[in-house]
Amino acid sequence: MSDAALRIEGVGHSYQEGDPVLRDIDLELAPGEFLTLLGPSGCGKTTLLRIVGGFIRPTEGSVFLNGEDVTRVPPHKRRVNLVFQRAALFPHLDVYDNLAFGLKLAKVPKGEIDGRVREALELVRLEGLAHRRSGELSGGQAQRVALARALINRPEVLLLDEPLSALDLRIRQEMEGELRRLHRETDTTFVFVTHDQGEALALSDRIALFDRGAIAELGTPREIYHRPTSALTARFVGDANLMPVDDGWMVLRQEDVVLTEASAVAAGNGGATNGSSERLRGTVRDIGFRGAGYAYVVECPELGEPLKAEVPSEAAQPLPLGAEVFVTWDPKVARVLPKSS
Amino acid sequence: MSARLRHHGVAGAVFTALVLIFLLVPLIIVALFSLHSSPSLTFPFKGFSTRWYSEVFGSEDFRESLFNSLKLALATAAFTLVFGTAAAYGVTRSGSRMSGVGVAIFMLPITLPLLFVGIALLIALRRVGIELSLLTILIGHTLIAFPFFFMIARVALERLDPMLEEAAADLGASPWKAFRKVTLPQVFPILLGAAALAFMVSLDEFVVTFFVSGNETTLPLFIFSRLRTTLNPSINVVSTLLMATTFVLFAFAFVMAMWGERKRARRAGNLMDVTE
Amino acid sequence: MSSTPAPVQPPSVDPMYPGAPPDLPPAEARSTRGPKNRRNLLAAAPAAAYLVAFLVIPVVVLLAYSVLTAGFFTVTGPLTFDNYKDALQSNLTWELGRNSLIVGGATALISVAIAIPVAYWLRYHAGRWQMPIMFLIALSMFASYLVRIYAWRTILGTHGVLNTVLMDLGIISHPSSLFIFNQTAIVIAMVHISVPYVMLVMFAAFRPIEPRYLEAARDLGGGSLQRWRRVILPLIAGPAISSFIFIFVLASADFVTPQFLGGPGDAMLGLNISQEFTASGNWAAGAALSGIMLVAYGLCFLIAAVGLRLTGLNKIRWTT
Numbered sequence: 001m002s003d004a005a006l007r008i009e010g011v012g013h014s015y016q017e018g019d020p021v022l023r024d025i026d027l028e029l030a031p032g033e034f035l036t037l038l039g040p041s042g043c044g045k046t047t048l049l050r051i052v053g054g055f056i057r058p059t060e061g062s063v064f065l066n067g068e069d070v071t072r073v074p075p076h077k078r079r080v081n082l083v084f085q086r087a088a089l090f091p092h093l094d095v096y097d098n099l100a101f102g103l104k105l106a107k108v109p110k111g112e113i114d115g116r117v118r119e120a121l122e123l124v125r126l127e128g129l130a131h132r133r134s135g136e137l138s139g140g141q142a143q144r145v146a147l148a149r150a151l152i153n154r155p156e157v158l159l160l161d162e163p164l165s166a167l168d169l170r171i172r173q174e175m176e177g178e179l180r181r182l183h184r185e186t187d188t189t190f191v192f193v194t195h196d197q198g199e200a201l202a203l204s205d206r207i208a209l210f211d212r213g214a215i216a217e218l219g220t221p222r223e224i225y226h227r228p229t230s231a232l233t234a235r236f237v238g239d240a241n242l243m244p245v246d247d248g249w250m251v252l253r254q255e256d257v258v259l260t261e262a263s264a265v266a267a268g269n270g271g272a273t274n275g276s277s278e279r280l281r282g283t284v285r286d287i288g289f290r291g292a293g294y295a296y297v298v299e300c301p302e303l304g305e306p307l308k309a310e311v312p313s314e315a316a317q318p319l320p321l322g323a324e325v326f327v328t329w330d331p332k333v334a335r336v337l338p339k340s341s
Numbered sequence: 342m343s344a345r346l347r348h349h350g351v352a353g354a355v356f357t358a359l360v361l362i363f364l365l366v367p368l369i370i371v372a373l374f375s376l377h378s379s380p381s382l383t384f385p386f387k388g389f390s391t392r393w394y395s396e397v398f399g400s401e402d403f404r405e406s407l408f409n410s411l412k413l414a415l416a417t418a419a420f421t422l423v424f425g426t427a428a429a430y431g432v433t434r435s436g437s438r439m440s441g442v443g444v445a446i447f448m449l450p451i452t453l454p455l456l457f458v459g460i461a462l463l464i465a466l467r468r469v470g471i472e473l474s475l476l477t478i479l480i481g482h483t484l485i486a487f488p489f490f491f492m493i494a495r496v497a498l499e500r501l502d503p504m505l506e507e508a509a510a511d512l513g514a515s516p517w518k519a520f521r522k523v524t525l526p527q528v529f530p531i532l533l534g535a536a537a538l539a540f541m542v543s544l545d546e547f548v549v550t551f552f553v554s555g556n557e558t559t560l561p562l563f564i565f566s567r568l569r570t571t572l573n574p575s576i577n578v579v580s581t582l583l584m585a586t587t588f589v590l591f592a593f594a595f596v597m598a599m600w601g602e603r604k605r606a607r608r609a610g611n612l613m614d615v616t617e
Numbered sequence: 618m619s620s621t622p623a624p625v626q627p628p629s630v631d632p633m634y635p636g637a638p639p640d641l642p643p644a645e646a647r648s649t650r651g652p653k654n655r656r657n658l659l660a661a662a663p664a665a666a667y668l669v670a671f672l673v674i675p676v677v678v679l680l681a682y683s684v685l686t687a688g689f690f691t692v693t694g695p696l697t698f699d700n701y702k703d704a705l706q707s708n709l710t711w712e713l714g715r716n717s718l719i720v721g722g723a724t725a726l727i728s729v730a731i732a733i734p735v736a737y738w739l740r741y742h743a744g745r746w747q748m749p750i751m752f753l754i755a756l757s758m759f760a761s762y763l764v765r766i767y768a769w770r771t772i773l774g775t776h777g778v779l780n781t782v783l784m785d786l787g788i789i790s791h792p793s794s795l796f797i798f799n800q801t802a803i804v805i806a807m808v809h810i811s812v813p814y815v816m817l818v819m820f821a822a823f824r825p826i827e828p829r830y831l832e833a834a835r836d837l838g839g840g841s842l843q844r845w846r847r848v849i850l851p852l853i854a855g856p857a858i859s860s861f862i863f864i865f866v867l868a869s870a871d872f873v874t875p876q877f878l879g880g881p882g883d884a885m886l887g888l889n890i891s892q893e894f895t896a897s898g899n900w901a902a903g904a905a906l907s908g909i910m911l912v913a914y915g916l917c918f919l920i921a922a923v924g925l926r927l928t929g930l931n932k933i934r935w936t937t
Contacts, residue, residue: 053511054510054511055507055510074510075507075510075511076509076510076511076512076513076514076515076516076518076519077513080511081511081512082507082508082511084504084507084508086504088502088504088505088507088508089508090505090508090509090523091505091527092523092526092527101509101512101514101522102512102513105512105513105514105518106513149512150511153512153513349738349742350738350742353734353735353737353738353742354738354742354743356734356735356738357734357735357738357739357743357750360731360735360812361750361753361754363809363812364753364754364757364809364812364813365753365757367765367768367769367772367809368757368760368764368765368768370768370771370772370778371764371767371768371771374771381776382771382774382776382777382778383771383776383777383778383780383781384778384781384782384785385781424663424664424667425664427660427661427663427664428660428661428663428664428665429661430657430660430661431657431658431659431660431661431662432658432661434654434657434660435654435655435656435657435658435661436654436655437655437658439658440658440661443658443661443665446665446668446669446673447661447664447665447668449668449672449673450668450672453672453676454866454867454870454887454910454914455870456870456871456872456887456890456891456907457676457679457870457907457910457911458672458676460679460890460891460894460903460907461672461675461676461678461679462671462672462675463894464675464678464679464682464894464900464904465671465674465675465678467690467691468678480671483667484668484671484672487664487668491664516654516657541759544761545759545761545762545763547761547762547763547873548762548873551891552891552894552895561761561762561763564763564764564767565763568763568767568770568877572770572771572774576767580761580764580767580768583760583761583764584760584761584764587759587760587761588756588759590759591755591756591759595752595755
């Protein structure tokens with residue numbers, strides 16, 4: 001098979017202050033793959049991205065692009081391009097010159113530049129904006145130009161540093177679809193950084209979940225969501241409930257929780273229990289309507305933290321605030337995970 | 342607003358007005374008497390005349406001082422523009438602890454009384470056997486003007502969005518190219534204003550020039566020598582010319598700074614405020 | 618930040634998984650502010666070399682001269698502390714020193730005392746006059762030093778504007794020489810030169826103190842004096858003290874004002890030093906006097922810095 005498009009070997013990085021920000025990272029990306037680096041702020045994902053981009057030289061380890069060691073190569077000599085969180089378009093240049101910037105530096109002939117700029121604008125569906133000043137673009141438009149500016153150089157790997165987080169919600173959703181389309185149409189390897197697990201699940205071929213400088217979990221979105229191998233993953237992706245058991249945690253996703261009103265069960269009608277003897281008592285502390293379902297927060301005396309549950313809204317009447325409930329679940333869907341180290 | 346605060350407001354306004362009068366009236370008087378038809382420097386004002394202007398411009402000494410001052414000022418501005426920008430770039434883009442030392446060195450001429458700068462330079466030059474000339478004056482001027490330019494350039498460079506230079510590098514620009522194509526176009530108005538400031542500082546410089554000038558005169562030295570002989574409106578003429586030039590340059594620098602700032606703020610703001 | 622509205626999507630938060638350590642400092646936030654490369658420091662090297670060559674080294678030479686023996690417009694070996702001894706034992710030195718101290722102190726005090734109320738008024742009461750007035754003040758700062766001394770020379774002189782105006786108003790019957798050739802005249806001119814500098818610094822100092830802080834102080838029941846002492850003073854103390862020292866150094870080292878506005882007994886140290894180097898030729902003596910002044914200034918800086926640190930005034934940071 002062909003070489004990995006990007007290979008990260010044993011990369012670690014610490015600043016002068018001492019604590020390592022990244023520890024022994026190993027990753028391999030196939031050509032054309034969409035990999036997301038996911039994690040909370042401070043976990044090292046952005047640092048890794050910047051190392052791949054060439055802006056940081058790692059204190060340990062190496063980076064290989066298509067088999068070539070680029071660890072010591074400065075950013076302007078690497079065949080990768082970065083899309084910044086806030087577009088970072090050059091304010092003194094218009095859209096055309098922004099797009100052509102990299103091409104001119106690579107001494108691409110003028111005629112070809114014209115063609116490629118037009119192509120790039122079509123790709124991001126901004127035809128006709130070639131001579132708009134960068135200051136006059138909306139947030140979404142600017143981000144598209146930034147994408148085009150990066151892709152026009154046909155990089156080996158495209159790096160994206162939380163490009164959607166500064167955008168309006170609605171535009172963000174639109175851009176998610178755009179990113180998927182661009183990935184398909186250009187067949188470029190994408191490395192995408194975000195702290196939003198929804199984006200990660202929606203866009204990626206694989207997700208690398210970061211925790212304090214190391215990769216806690218690596219897998220496809222389905223694997224990570226349904227079969228997390230650590231409590232951290234379960235909690236971070238999907239905010240599952242974690243209940244302490246003997247030597248670990250039991251993971252129970254919010255949509256797998258079944259709530260039945262205690263009074264209903266006692267009276268002998270409704271509230272089918274599903275043949276499980278596992279149940280807890282609790283009190284409903286909060287209810288939120290989410291359109292498709294209700295989000296409950298239930299306080300159970302045996303658990304250290306409140307339990308969260310999602311119940312489809314057509315199923316039944318919502319439980320009243322303060323109601324005493326039984327909490328049950330199908331033992332088959334609950335997983336037990338070891339305690340995080 | 343409470344009554345007391347209103348009193349504060351009025352008292353403050355009066356006080357400020359008095360201070361402004363104190364600061365500006367003496368200068369206005371100097372300018373006024375440059376057009377006096379008589380040699381007297383006090384009221385009553387006998388009438389307007391440009392005789393002193395003719396006398397001054399007719400003086401060989403004056404023309405030479407003027408010429409020298411302009412040459413020096415231009416050279417100072419050019420010098421600080423090039424070396425000051427480089428210094429500011431080095432200090433703001435290196436992320437090293439040494440840059441603090443650099444800043445201290447670059448601001449040194451302002452922290453020492455000019456008297457000491459002048460005599461130190463004088464004896465050092467004498468020691469090495471360099472003759473006092475326009476060149477030595479230039480050295481003095483560049484020393485004095487440097488901190489002013491450096492301060493402004495440094496702030497301008499630090500306020501630039503650093504992501505832009507990263508983006509330039511990412512797209513293939515070497516550090517020099519990134520500076521030329523991205524950084525410089527954005528700070529240029531401010532740097533020009535700062536150079537105008539350096540020009541002004543050189544034009545007005547007296548103390549250090551006093552020590553390191555040989556036979557050459559500059560405008561301030563010309564004033565000084567006349568001060569010791571006779572007091573008449575010819576001194577006012579030279580003073581007024583200096584003030585007028587300073588005024589124009591200052592206004593220019595001010596406008597440049599405002600323009601550069603508004604351009605930068607508008608662009609940066611536009612890209613960000615559409616997100617919410 | 619909020620999540621996408623797919624069916625079962627809780628808000629994504631920083632992990633509060635069981636056993637999580639307290640939130641890490643955002644290492645990534647402080648990683649870089651732009652491409653930093655230690656090699657870029659080289660760009661500053663030429664300027665630094667220039668300043669070292671023409672300023673740092675000459676000052677060192679100056680100090681070296683202070684411990685060498687005087688020649689005529691030169692110095693020779695051997696090393697000696699005689700220059701310092703002579704300077705410190707001479708009555709003249711102390712007299713000049715006293716004058717310099719008085720002029721420097723008075724100028725600094727008056728300038729700061731003037732600048733603070735003006736800066737305060739400009740910041741909180743000036744409204745749309747703020748910028749034009751600041752502009753005018755900055756403008757006066759750029760009028761040449763010598764021009765200003767000349768201006769006061771003509772105004773305060775026996776045949777000057779002030780005398781003429783007072784006579785016209787009938788306040789005095791013949792010209793008074795009270796206004797010129799004394800320390801008052803020197804201080805007036807130096808204040809005229811210094812006020813714009815201090816104004817700019819104090820205005821900048823007042824800038825971050827939003828009116829709402831003062832209102833909050835008032836709401837909490839403080840009287841005017843309280844407000845000043847507890848809120849305003851600590852915040853402007855640092856800049857005020859720095860400007861004071863800056864002006865003190867500037868004014869006390871001056872040698873032009875004593876020449877043109879001072880009387881026979883008003884000479885200052887700076888004048889003496891400048892004469893040693895231009896007329897008298899006793900460089901070693903001049904250097905020694907300079908050394909003494911520099912040490913004195915150094916002590917002032919030190920005391921101020923220590924004072925600010927002890928009272929914790931240098932640690933005030935804005936949280937908003």
